[in-house]
Amino acid sequence: DSNVECCSCCVRTDESCTLYFLVCHVAQVHAASHHDSQYNRPFLESFEETPMLVAVLTYMGYGILTIFGYLRDFLRHWKIERCHIAREKEEQRDFVPLYQDFENFYTRNLYMRIRDNWNRPICSVPGAKVDLMERTSRDYNWTFEYTGRVVLDVINLGSYNYLGFAENTGPCADSAAEITMKYGVGVASTRQEIGNLDRHEELEKLVAKFLGVESAMVFGMGFATNSMNIPALTGKGCLILSDELNHASLVLGARLSGSTIRVFKHNNMQSLEKLLRDAIVHGQPRTHRPWKKILIVVEGIYSMEGSIVRLPEVIDLKKRYRAYLYLDEAHSIGALGSRGRGVVDYFGLDPCDVDVLMGTFTKSFGAAGGYIAGKWELIEYLRSHSHSAVYATSMSPPVVEQIITSMKCIMGEDGTTIGCDRVRKLAENTVYFRRRLREMGFIIYGNEDSPVVPMMLYMPAKIGAFGREMLKRNIGVVVVGFPATPIIESRARFCISAAHTKEMLDRALSVISEVGDLLQLKYSRRRIQPSLSLPCDDIVFEDIDD
Known part of the structure; x- marks a missing residue:
């Protein structure tokens, strides 16, 4: 097709556009025009709109949590509620309160319910795979106890180890060890x-x-x-x-x-x-x-x-x-x-x-x-x-x-191609991982070339559920919610690394798809179809009929 829709009010031809993509009523995809000549490559970013039903259900979820939170606070006040962990101890009443009822309402009634998804201690190099120390809580995630068990070989999709240099073998580790023997660890000035x-x-x-x-x-x-x-x-x-x-x-x-x-x-x-x-x-x-x-x-x-x-x-x-x-x-x-x-x-x-x-x-x-x-x-x-x-x-x-x-x-000053190979591998992994997630029907934010891959979860109950279900299947992920994101835009954030092999990514994608079906996270109303008329790195989106 020689015409490409660039916005809701105009149609440009191939000759006047170097960036090809469609703007649907459920998505915002940005482009730069050819005559602008500021971009030397396609600049594709996608931010699909939140489906109306999902937005309504997300607000309802937060509303229900708020109502029950205030109800539990009321029951605690009249000593009907037996769980008083969220309140100050009697011996601390004369001190400045650590938890203000209104300011920390969200923390006490939502964050603590899913706190086990964060601050998980690892006991290995934060490479493509990590080892996690297992822990349990007897007081609704206010404190944790370690079981002594270690969860081995968890595929790591959370660390910012983009080029895989966070490792304990190889030239970097050897050089750091050698310099430690010469200079020590601290400078003290x-x-x-x-x-x-x-x-x-x-x-x-x-x-x-x-x-x-x-x-x-x-x-x-x-x-x-x-x-x-x-x-x-x-x-x-x-x-x-x-x-x-x-x-x-x-x-x-x-x-x-x-x-x-x-x-x-x-x-x-x-x-x-x-x-x-x-x-x-x-x-x-x-x-x-x-x-x-x-x-x-x-x-x-x-x-x-x-x-x-x-x-x-x-x-x-x-x-x-x-x-x-x-x-x-x-x-x-x-x-x-x-x-x-x-x-x-x-x-x-x-x-x-x-x-x-x-x-x-x-x-x-x-x-x-x-x-x-x-x-x-x-x-x-x-x-x-x-x-x-x-x-x-x-x-x-x-x-x-x-x-x-x-x-x-x-x-490349080390005389090898290790660095160039890793930069290229990261780019390949990023494009592959993003494309596969979109094909599965997930809503993915960001640029096609960004190794930071946010996948939308939206509903508060699914923040903790997604992190736990992924860990059960030996995949470590980062989940993010309010106030780090807008209140209805909770998400999982994957960080792709050059250290990830295709087998690791395929395993992770398979698990993400399985958990996505379990928690009904495939919100996207777009279907990706390969286009013969566009460069191989481009993709065309079409609406899916309800």
């Missing part, structure tokens, strides 16, 4: 005092080379890389434009900075441009003076949605309105791009167009900590003004060595 090792200096040069920028600086904690550096970059009289789904570390850093914060709709360039235009036209409130700085803060991959930032469009807006851009590549560095250089590499852009490149070593590199990279002047400023740089203890030597070795593998 800050970088500005006597905790600056030659390995720290080498790592920073390697990170700058890896990203293609002038300079870089590393920090011992990924969360603090955001929360402690943003306040050093902006302050009073500055404006931060933040995506509504930005990570908590970015939100905290923005708040600590004292800057004015305005939020734009997720990945919505019209919303961002409107805020930029208003900021330029009106300036600061009351005085209408120009803003000292305007900083756009976005992420590479959004960890709850599986979506990828529309970086070419963000950079275009940033240049047009002369703003600064802060890009958090915590999940995208190593996991995107043909060379594993992150979302900048994925879109084939110039890293110098991003003013502040931030990323973490906790995911694709199997280590800990984070980095800030950019121009030499920026990094030198942060060395003396960043709280995380001045006051925090230096990164542990074996952690540094883990990062150096894994990064050299990705760059």
Whole structure:
């Protein structure tokens, strides 16, 4: 077919579109036009609407839980309810209460019912498979007891081990062990005092080379890389434009900075441009003076949605309105791009167009900590003004060595193709896993190339049920609900790894399908059909008749 429907009000031809996909009344699928020429590859993201019946039943489920929760609180007050675990002990009455009746109502009456799905202790390397310590609870998940039994070889679909470098064998483990014997584990000082090792200096040069920028600086904690550096970059009289789904570390850093914060709709360039235009036209409130700085803060991959930032469009807006851009590549560095250089590499852009490149070593590199990279002047400023740089203890030597070795593998500087093979394997696993889930009828969020795969559960009772049923079948998954997601958009979040074999993924998909049938989770009203007229990586969606 030579015509492709791009929105509800127009039809474009093949010649004017490089991205092919249909927008159904139950889905939102975004595209970039050919004449725009900002994208060098198809940019496909899908966010299927919640079916009306599912939304109604989900609200009813929360309503029933709320009614029974208040009823149980009433019965506890009159000492009719025998279970008083959710209340303060008599001997603690004179202290500040730990559980406020209203503020912690959700925690006491829903979270505690399904708390066994989180904080599960593992006793192995968090690789493609893990070993879990079995535990039980006698008081409705308020406390746990370990049985002494270990659940072996659980397929791990929850860890951020995108490239499989979280391992206890191989070149990374060997290098970390060797450096531990030489330097020890701890540095016991800050970088500005006597905790600056030659390995720290080498790592920073390697990170700058890896990203293609002038300079870089590393920090011992990924969360603090955001929360402690943003306040050093902006302050009073500055404006931060933040995506509504930005990570908590970015939100905290923005708040600590004292800057004015305005939020734009997720990945919505019209919303961002409107805020930029208003900021330029009106300036600061009351005085209408120009803003000292305007900083756009976005992420590479959004960890709850599986979506990828529309970086070419963000950079275009940033240049047009002369703003600064802060890009958090915590999940995208190593996991995107043909060379594993992150979302900048994925879109084939110039890293110098991003003013502040931030990323973490906790995911694709199997280590800990984070980095800030950019121009030499920026990094030198942060060395003396960043709280995380001045006051925090230096990164542990074996952690540094883990990062150096894994990064050299990705760059091919180790003399092997291990890194390139893993980057390619991750991309293949991601496309395969996402496609199979859609074929089964699940609602999947995010970009086709994102290794973060959210699968919608919706109803509160199914959050805990899905996690437990999967674990019974030796599959470890992460389930997420309110307040980490909107109240009716509870989900399971799968993280795909290059360490997963096709057999592992097929086994996991088979179990997901089985549990999906058991819990009736196949909500999608779309059916995937292969199209001969489209490239092999594209898919066409059709409505399924009710």
